[in-house]
Amino acid sequence: MGAFLACIQCGRCTGACPESGITPxxxxxxxxxxxxxxxxxxxxxxxxxxxxxCTLRCPRDVRPGDELVRIRxxxxxxxxxxxxxxxxxEHTFVHRNPFGRSRSRRALWVEALPFRxxxxxxxxxxxxxxxxxxxxxxxxxxxxxxxxxxxLAKAQVEFGILYEEExxxxxxxxxxxxxxLFEELMEELRKTIGKYGVREIICLSxxxxxxFKVHYGLPIxxxxxxxxLARLFDEGLLKAEKxxxxxxxxxDPCFLGKQNRVFEEPRRVLRMVSSELIEFSRSREISLCCxxxxxxxxxxxxxxxxxxxxxxxxxxxxxxxxxxxxxxxxCLRMLGDAAIEKGIDVVDITEIVLEVL
Numbered sequence: 059m060g061a062f063l064a065c066i067q068c069g070r071c072t073g074a075c076p077e078s079g080i081t082p083x084x085x086x087x088x089x090x091x092x093x094x095x096x097x098x099x100x101x102x103x104x105x106x107x108x109x110x111x112c113t114l115r116c117p118r119d120v121r122p123g124d125e126l127v128r129i130r131x132x133x134x135x136x137x138x139x140x141x142x143x144x145x146x147x148e149h150t151f152v153h154r155n156p157f158g159r160s161r162s163r164r165a166l167w168v169e170a171l172p173f174r175x176x177x178x179x180x181x182x183x184x185x186x187x188x189x190x191x192x193x194x195x196x197x198x199x200x201x202x203x204x205x206x207x208x209x210l211a212k213a214q215v216e217f218g219i220l221y222e223e224e225x226x227x228x229x230x231x232x233x234x235x236x237x238x239l240f241e242e243l244m245e246e247l248r249k250t251i252g253k254y255g256v257r258e259i260i261c262l263s264x265x266x267x268x269x270f271k272v273h274y275g276l277p278i279x280x281x282x283x284x285x286x287l288a289r290l291f292d293e294g295l296l297k298a299e300k301x302x303x304x305x306x307x308x309x310d311p312c313f314l315g316k317q318n319r320v321f322e323e324p325r326r327v328l329r330m331v332s333s334e335l336i337e338f339s340r341s342r343e344i345s346l347c348c349x350x351x352x353x354x355x356x357x358x359x360x361x362x363x364x365x366x367x368x369x370x371x372x373x374x375x376x377x378x379x380x381x382x383x384x385x386x387x388x389c390l391r392m393l394g395d396a397a398i399e400k401g402i403d404v405v406d407i408t409e410i411v412l413e414v415l
Contacts, residue, residue, distance in 0.1 A: 062125050064118045065089040071112035071122045076347040080363045081105045085112050085122045092125065103129050104140055105359060108233045108352025109312040114343060130235030146356035147236050154225035154243070155191040156356060165221045167193070167200045173211060178218030179254040185217045186256045188270075190263035191226050192355075192387045198394065199387040203262055205408040206283055212415050213295040215286075217260065223250050229269035229313075234353040244274060251276065260286050264314035264386050265351065271318065282314060284385045284407055288323040291330050298331050298414040305334035306410065307379035309370065309393060310345035311386030324385050327407055331414045336379040338370070346370055350388030367396035374402055383407050 065086075072078045072086040083105040091098055103126060112122040133139060139147070149158035167189070168175045178186045187210070189203045210217055228243035251259075259280045261267035270280045290296040308328055314320045321342050328335045340346045349366045370393060374382050381403035384390055394404040 060092065060125070060128075061120050062089050062092040062122075065093065065120045065122075066118060068117065070115040070117065074111045074115045074344075076109060076111065076349070076366050077105050077107065081359065081361075085126065088126065088129065089120065089122055092129070098129055099133065099138055101140070101359060103133060104143065104353070104357050106352050107312070107347050107349050107354045109347040110316040111312075111344075111347070114316060127233055127235055130233075131237055132235070134235045134237075140357055143234060143353060143357050146353070147231065147234065147239065150226050150228075150231055150243070151239055154246075155195065156226065156230070157191060157195045159195045161222045161225075164194050164224050165219060167203045168207070168219070170200075170204045171207060175207060176218045177221055178256060181216050181218040183216045184255050184257040185215070186251070186254075186259045187217045187219050188224065188227070188259050188261050188266055189219070190261075190266050190387050192391070193262055194224070196387070196391065199390060202387060202390070202406045202408055205406070205412045206262060209287070209290075209296070209408060209411055209415065213290050215290070215295070220250065220254075225250075227266040227269040228273075229265040230351070230353050230355070232269070232273065233351070234356075240273075244269075248274060248276070262387070264311045264318065264320075265388065268313045268317055282318070282320055282323075282385070284314075284324040284327060285320065287327045287407070287411060291327060296411070296415065300414045302333040303331055303410055303413050304380040305336055306332050306381050306383045306405075307336045307338055307374050307377055308341070309338065309348070309382055309384040309389055310341055311384060311389045312345065312347050312351055314385055315345055316343060324383075324407055327411065328383060331410050332383075334379075336377050338373055338377070348386075348389040348392040350386075350392040355388060355391075365392075365396060367392040371396045371400050371402055375400060381405055383410055 069086045077083040106126050146156040150156045192199045193203050228240040232240040267282045385407050397404050
């Protein structure tokens with residue numbers, strides 16, 4: 059029996075959903091349609107960002123977000139998928155990344171470093187630095203693995219990467235409902251990780267960390283990079299030698315905070331490197347979604363509405379925090395695009411850390 063049958067139609071999911079009221083998405087109504095066995099199609103199921111807010115708010119543990127993934131899965135099987143989503147899935151199947159870029163350019167970011175990054179198989183500690191597809195192929199996000207690798211080198215922490223063997227972790231593929239392709243990607247990466255005896259994984263994206271921790275079942279430690287930075291500062295391996303940077307507002311990524319409960323480490327790091335940490339009115343468990351997750355990076359609705367990233371930027375203006383810091387490449391891109399006209403700087407935590415070392 060489906061968990062959706064336990065839904066009591068209280069509406070707490072819809073009341074908290076960042077897309078409710080500004081788009082046609084009504085998660086409570088979708089649960090009711092499931093209960094009544096009514097067909098669900100069109101654009102509505104693809105509007106969800108899979109932020110996890112509805113699941114946190116549900117008093118009956120229905121997990122509406124997971125039910126929506128099952129709705130999407132049924133649509134995938136029927137071939138009822140938006141063209142842009144279908145293209146991203148096809149690219150992932152063929153090229154092992156949703157952007158359709160060559161695997162030979164997966165680790166292009168290492169060319170910007172003044173030192174050599176080894177393959178993880180050539181390291182003693184077998185500590186794997188895993189970058190997201192967007193880190194590998196997006197010009198803006200490519201700066202993040204370069205910055206974090208530089209920080210690790212300064213702290214004398216050994217690490218390695220997979221180079222061309224690094225593929226999409228499949229987190230967004232799973233959220234989009236292409237479960238067969240996700241299983242294929244997961245099995246492929248599991249074999250690669252096992253082949254090289256990887257003992258620890260540092261993820262640059264909360265989405266990759268979520269895939270590894272929730273779905274892969276790996277018997278090794280898996281960290282988000284902010285957790286590693288916090289530990290390095292705590293152990294004295296990193297110090298803000300150049301003084302503190304300007305004040306900043308911290309934006310909680312949904313897949314890091316709401317879904318994996320990592321709230322404190324990013325803030326601890328920012329307090330060590332910034333003169334002031336400013337909180338948004340909606341932060342931690344109630345943080346406002348940037349609208350980049352759940353496959354929304356690859357699906358843009360054909361109607362105009364106030365984007366959540368735009369709303370975030372407007373609040374940042376009133377807080378006068380100087381700039382926005384985040385710890386997710388999707389948030390970096392979504393907020394960054396919305397901030398261009400306002401002249402607000404959106405940066406990754408690693409970039410701020412690098413400024414003070």
